Each structure stands twice: as C-alpha cells, then as structure tokens.
Amino acid sequence: MGFDLVIRGGRVATGGVLAEADIGVTGGRIAALGSGLDGAEVIEAGGLIVTPGGVDPHCHIEQMSGMGLMNADTFETATRSAAMGGTTSVISFAAQRKGQRLAEAVADYTARARRGAAIDHAFHISVSDASVPGFETDLRDLIAAGHRSIKVFTTYNIKLEDADILAILRIAGEAGALTCIHAENDAIIADARARLLAEGRVRPVDHAASRPREAEIEAIARMCRLAEAARAPVMIFHVSTAEGVAEIAAARARGAPVWAETCPHYLFQTEAVLDKPGREGAKWMCSPPQRTEADQRALWAGLAAGHLQVVSSDHAPYRFDETGKFSNGLDAPFPAIANGMPGLEPRQPLMFDAMVSGGRTGLAGFLRATCEAPADLYGLPGKGRIAPGADADLVLWDPARSVTYGANDLHDNVGYNPWEGTTVTGWPVATLLRGVPVMREGEYLGTPGAGQWLRRDAIGTRPKDLTGGKS
Template structure:
C-alpha cells in the first residue's frame, strides 16, 4: 500500500519568501510532507527542471455575471474556471452582484446555484453592494459575513452601481465591525460624466474617447477620497484595478503612514495603452475597460508599484464580452464609447504574462510573483493558510511551472469564451505543465482532467479579533476617536 496519493519529485519549490529543492507528498487532498525520499505514492510526477508554485489565486474576476446594463459576461462558471486552470490558477473569487432592489441573500443563492455544478477549481464569492439599504446593512450583510462571505465591492462610478460617500462610510463601518474587507472601484463619476457629455456633443464617440473620458485625475481624486473615508472610520480598504501613477502614489503614501490600505493592479495596465483603443473601426472596443489603460509612463509606474509595496495583489479583472450584440456591441456596430461594454478578458493569461515579463525580464523575483498572485490574495481575503502556501496541512494546490516554455499567444490557445484576447501575438516564456487542485491533477500537458462541478466553495472566517474591539487611536496619521463611530 502506498504511503501517499501523490508525490511531486525533483522540483524547485517556490513560496512568497523562499525557494528550495524538495519533494511534496500529498494525502487526501492536502500537503502531507515536504522533503526528500518521502516514500511511495499512487502516482509520482517528475518535476525536474520545473518550479513548483502554489496554485494561483485570482481575487478579482467577473464570471457568469450580469452587468448593470444587463449584459452577461461571455464566460460561465465552467468555461471561466477551465480557463483559469489552464493558466495555473486553482482558486478564483468571482462576484455575486447585487443590482438595486435585490436582496443580497437572493443574489448569493443564485450565484451558488449557478457555480456549484460547473466550476472545476475552488471558489469563493465577493459581494457587490449597490443598494445598501437599512435591511442590507443591518441584517443581510452582517449575516452573510458570518456565513463566510467576508469581502465585498462598492463603486464610486457607473450610474446604476455607484453609492455616495455617506453610504460608503456605512459599508466601511459594517466591514470594520464584523471583520470583513471592502474593495472599491475608485473613479470620480461626475468628472467622467462631465467629460463624456462634452465629447459626445462634439461628435467624438469612437472607442478611443473612452480613455479620454476617464482621465487620471478622476481615478486619483477618487482614490485619495476613498482612502480618507477609510481613515475616518479606521478600517481596511483595498483599491482595485489601479492604473494611474497618481493613484498608486496615494496608496503608497497611505501605507507608509500606517493606514490599512491595500492596492491591486491588473495585466491591462502593464501591457496595454490608450493607443490600443485607437485601432481601426471598432477594434478599439476590444480594449475598453475602466479605468482604461494609460501610456508607457503609466505602465512603468505600475511596474514600480508591484516592486515597492504599493500593490499587494495582481488580479485579472477578467470581464469578457464578445464583439457582437451579446456583449461589446449590444447597441450596434456604430455604438459610441459610452455604449460599449467595459471589460477585457485575462483570466488565463494573468500568470503567464506576469511571469514572462516580470520574472523573466528581471522586474520581479519569482518569490514576489508568488506573493502577488497567490499568497497575498489568500491572506487578505481569508484563505490562508489553506490556499497560497506550500505548507504541510495546506490544500495541495500546485502549479508545476516550466520557466523555459515559450509560446505565442493566440486566441485559439485559450479556453475562455470571449472570442479574442487583447494580448494576441505576444510571445511569453513560462507556462504551467501540470496544475493540481487539492491533489487532483486537473491540467496535464495541455489537457483538462477535471470534471464539471469538482471545485469546492470556500467559506471564510471573519477576522473576529479585529471586530468589535479597537484600541484608542493615538496615531495622528489616523483618525482619533474612530473607535466611537
């Protein structure tokens, strides 16, 4: 009888803090031992020449979700999770999105019923709160936090999603008091609307004007305001999909001042620019997302932020819409930039892009890569140590990475339903040969081995120690008296 179910032998193990040669033994879906000469197993995988990384944790993706303009993403929970798996991601956190008038409880129930029979990787849900009524804030949200839905997103833009500063403060207080994490889309809606109206009045409706209508100042002002709101009530806040250098500067300054602020960025802000929106005809619509890609100087600033501690999380913000009437072009082939569905696909390429152009080009260490793509999101969103680590007792979620495997990106290579990739034609070096979820080999040499519905829901525990008790605040960088709010 074998000692273990699986042994991964001969690889270089990589965590957020160290790299070392060792074998990994797996029993009952968890890491059972690390070392050499670990014994026998039902299966042994030779990882010679490969890096053995914790499976990726994608903490921001829109899958089988209806937008505020009632457009469904191209991926359902099956195609989205398959795409994630092929890219080395073994856990993802899509959204259960509340639209105005909806019960949060009903939204969560619906998302669970749609995801459970389809997902091939493990999952948890963030909530989207667009209607923070007294019922939601006083009953539904606290109860859902206790049930393991310990993170939620709010918007400062989009007419059908945005909430005002007073409502944001209410949500932040619930998060603080019940041990949850608030994410925020920080753009100034009035600035965007004001510019958009003037552009359209002058006949400027092409996709490239989407970038013009979302200036860096709209992002930086909203980011700074959101930070101050979190400072007022002394709670954690994560600024998502940061694109502008000024917004990044505000996050780093807040972190240096000791505030509980986190930052996230995404592939589109490293590899795309506003010029991509200025392609012939409606080709630019493929690159419309909010905030939009900036310029090469902006890309350089985001790379710096990944290195200097501005950003703790690198997510895909996968928001796939097809280039037809079901998605980007719901309003026809001559839709103006305000009518084009916002979002770009990137779930499968998140890790290969950052590995190739970050680790491969010397911008990041492989340990920093693991921290940004797996360990940090697992910690921030309450999945550590089960996810994001190579520790005994952790789930055996592994990506066996070939750092020398070079491939040219084409849409035919990928597994999502978007119909295109904004990274078409790029040559990337470094891809996973094997992907393992809870000890199950789910991708092996470009072939899927997982069944529909084999992913598990991950309920998370609120940070009880942070809830209900705060020492009196004496640090002038924060807000004295926040414990009374």
C-alpha cells in the same frame, strides 16, 4: 511513509526561493516536503518549477453588468480557463440587483457556481442598493457565514453615495470584512463623456479620454480618507495611474488600513491599444482605461515598494459581437460598448514571464502578488503557499518553454485573446487542485461542479508585512 501522490524532483517555490524537493500529498493537502518520498501516484517534475496555484481575487463570472448584459463566461467556462493558466482559486462577484436583498443575490450566485465551478471559489458581495429591506442584517449575517469581502462602486449606475459607503465600511470593519472599491469620480467622468460626445468623438479610442486620470486620483484619495474615518480596511481595485499609487502610498504612510491591486493590462498595455481601425479597439476597452508608459513604471515601482500588493485579472469577458461588446449595435458609440476583457487564463503566464523569466521582481515578487498576498488579504489560509497543511493546489511550470498567444487560443467563452502576438517564456504544463490534476500538457481534466466554495476567515490575521501602513 506512503502518500496519495508525490510530485517528485521539481524545483519547489517556498519562501520565495527554489529548492529541489518532493511534495507528498495526502487527502488533498500537502503532507510533507522532502526527498525520496513514495506515493500511490507519482508525477515526475524534474526540470520543472513547482509553485502554488494562482489566487485571482477579482473576476466577473456569469454576472449581469450594470448595462444589463450577461457576460460571456459561465462558471464552467471561466474556471476551465483559469485552470488552463495555472489559477486554482478565484473570487468573483455576487452582484446585487437594485431592489434585491443581499441574501438572495448570494444564493443566486452560489447556485450558479455549484453547477459549474471546476476550481475553488468565493464571492465578493457586490452592493448596488443599500436601501433594500434587511440590508444591514443580511450583510452582517453573510459576513458571519464566511463571505468576508464587499464590493462598492463610486461610479456607473450602481454607484453608492459616500454616506452609504461609510456605513458599509463601519459594518465591515466591525464584522471582520474587507471592503473593495472601484474608485473613480462619477462627476468627472460624466463631464468628460458629455464633452467628447458633443464633439462627435465616439470611437473606442475616445473611451480613454472619457475616464480622465483625475477621476481615479480624486476617488482613491477620498476612499482612503473614508477608510481612515471608519477605521476599516479597504482594497482599492485596478489602480492605473502614478498619482493613484502615490495617494495609496501616502495613506499607508499615515497608517491608513489601505491595500491596492493592479492588473496586467495596466502593467503591459497603454491607451494606444485602443487606437485600432474601425471598431477593433473595443476589444481592449476596460475601466479605468489603460494609461501611459510612465504610469506603467509607477505601477511596477509600487509593486516593488509594497504600495500595491496584488495583481488580479479583473476578468470581464464579453464577446466581440452583437451578443457582447456590440449588444447596442455595431456602430454604437463608446459609452454603449461593454467594458472589460478576458484575463483569467493569461494572468499567471504574463506575470511569470515578466517577474520570473524577465527578472522584474523575481520569483518572490511573483508569488507574493499572485498567490500569497491574495490568499492572506482575503482570508484564505489554506491557499497561496506550498507548506505542510496547505491545500495541494500546485502548478508545474516549464521555465524554458516559450509560447506566443494566438487570436483565439484561450479556453474561456470570449472568442478572442487580447494578448494575441505576445510571447511569454515560462509555461504552465500541469495544474493540480487539492492534489487532483485539472490540466496536464494542455489537456483540460477538470470537472464542472468539483470546485469548493471557500469559507473565509475574518481579516486581521495577516502577516505584518501585509497590514496597511505602519506595523
């Protein structure tokens, strides 16, 4: 049988193990796994590891922040960067402005992505104002149309009150959607920030103390209880503390429909990264902040035990200049410095290095956290696995290649790399989206606008090992 494309002789990652095989691709989908396959085009993959394309379900792209600042990346630059790092599907945010109808917000971001996205994409409906006209109607209609996740905040100037979150949970649960939560207690943060400013502590390093771990712990516990009360599933975003993991584990043990993610900057960095001369530490400012080595150990243990299911990038790109981090001035105090850092491109190499090359969880853990679980939990059945019928989103890795990140070698529009000086072993040498190369040997081959919007299935069809709490 002839195929459009054959990936020949690679070590193919299926079922968490490697087996030498050819992959036959027809019509953008995997048609067969076997040996001796022939195709109109052949890519030789001898000595390489072939994995599914990464699925990054937490990215801020071409988005206005709560501070009123547009982040640095367009869909064109962000998805270029993603493809260069081995990610083929992203879920970013359709962020509602105060007073804006949800349908208008989603239409706005859909148009932005259609212009520029070079890889496949979906949106979280990010809610900041539940009082707008037609809110419930719009939310139900958008969920039915295939937008199967909602984002809410418990802090910032876009936070929702518990009553609104509970109402959203009930709508989402009934309609087959997942509610994602930035969980930090706003009152604890406001108190800590006021005390620091009163003491004249305004440097980037003081940002860590301004968001105490108790803020995360309390809000996670409260959101888990709201999920139980509504009988509706939640995803706790960017868990950073050992106690946060423990709250999630306890909730899942009670049978609560709770899932959770963490990010590379919490797994590999501590708050010490903020303590740099001058304003340099602002490059690593994010919320929640990086924590301690003890928290890192707890996060890794949480991933191994299944309390945390996903590693996302939380890509939040701002340039290190007056257009980004310092839009409020070069001497701005930490509350006026834009929060976030780039992560789309390095997420997969960082995790491959730690989990596969370093053996931290092995290949199965890498695939589960960065490909399979994100696809399953967010309703993307054609993504995240190498199997007949799945989209031919494939990444070819050279497991022996070591690369040290430089000062500005990412392919986004941020202008710096927060992983400068970090060496990773295992490097993506080719990325294919639905059988079409979008990167080969460091050359970007993608086409702006060629990425497809992903209509997502109702949640509730996931494997038993991904269902919250008890099976």
